[in-house]
Amino acid sequence: MQFRANLTVTLTVLAVLLLALMPTTWAQMHENHKMPMHDGMGMNVTKAIAVLQPTQGNDVHGTVTFTQSQDGVLVEAVVTGLTPGKHGFHIHEFGDCSAPDGTSAGGHFNPTGHPHAGPADETRHAGDLGNLVADEQGKAEYRWIDPKMSLHGPSSILGRGVIVHAGEDDLRSQPTGAAGARVACGVIGVAKDGME
Ligand SMILES: [Cu+2]
Numbered sequence: 620m621q622f623r624a625n626l627t628v629t630l631t632v633l634a635v636l637l638l639a640l641m642p643t644t645w646a647q648m649h650e651n652h653k654m655p656m657h658d659g660m661g662m663n664v665t666k667a668i669a670v671l672q673p674t675q676g677n678d679v680h681g682t683v684t685f686t687q688s689q690d691g692v693l694v695e696a697v698v699t700g701l702t703p704g705k706h707g708f709h710i711h712e713f714g715d716c717s718a719p720d721g722t723s724a725g726g727h728f729n730p731t732g733h734p735h736a737g738p739a740d741e742t743r744h745a746g747d748l749g750n751l752v753a754d755e756q757g758k759a760e761y762r763w764i765d766p767k768m769s770l771h772g773p774s775s776i777l778g779r780g781v782i783v784h785a786g787e788d789d790l791r792s793q794p795t796g797a798a799g800a801r802v803a804c805g806v807i808g809v810a811k812d813g814m815e
């Protein structure tokens with residue numbers, strides 16, 4: 620009986636201790652969960668880059684940078700070797716440029732399951748960046764502060780692909796804006812000075 624009583628007391632004390640510790644544990648877990656600045660490797664990524672290489676039969680080159688800013692991710696691109704006019708410009712699901720025609724990059728990056736649209740639309744693919752506009756020399760410069768994409772968390776663009784298309788994205792047609800063939804492809808990685 621004595622043993623039983625001691626055991627009961629011990630168990631009660633343990634239960635009380637556990638309950639007392641629980642809120643702390645929950646709070647800590649919640650706190651950890653609220654720290655989206657860190658990716659799985661414990662890095663705080665502040666800048667990413669994609670170097671665009673031409674797909675087969677094309678001569679489109681370029682660089683796209685993604686910089687974390689107060690209002691979102693600043694996307695800046697310089698692309699050359701284009702035909703004059705508009706060219707669909709998106710982040711695609713996979714950072715895989717292995718297919719000669721760039722199709723290995725998959726469809727538009729769309730972690731929220733929304734329809735295709737333009738970058739300024741409230742509901743859109745996270746990867747919808749609209750169009751590059753090339754001048755008579757075939758050079759395009761692009762600058763946009765994007766409120767939807769992120770460099771960390773479930774909507775992180777790190778490791779995804781960037782695609783430039785032969786034609787214009789009409790910002791309406793599903794699921795890709797009818798922008799035609801893929802003329803350049805790049806993989807989004809952490810930039811050289813992109814970690815804190
Ligand atoms: Cu695309």
Ligand SMILES: [Zn+2]
Pocket residue numbers: 709727734735736744746747794795796
């Ligand atoms: Zn899209």
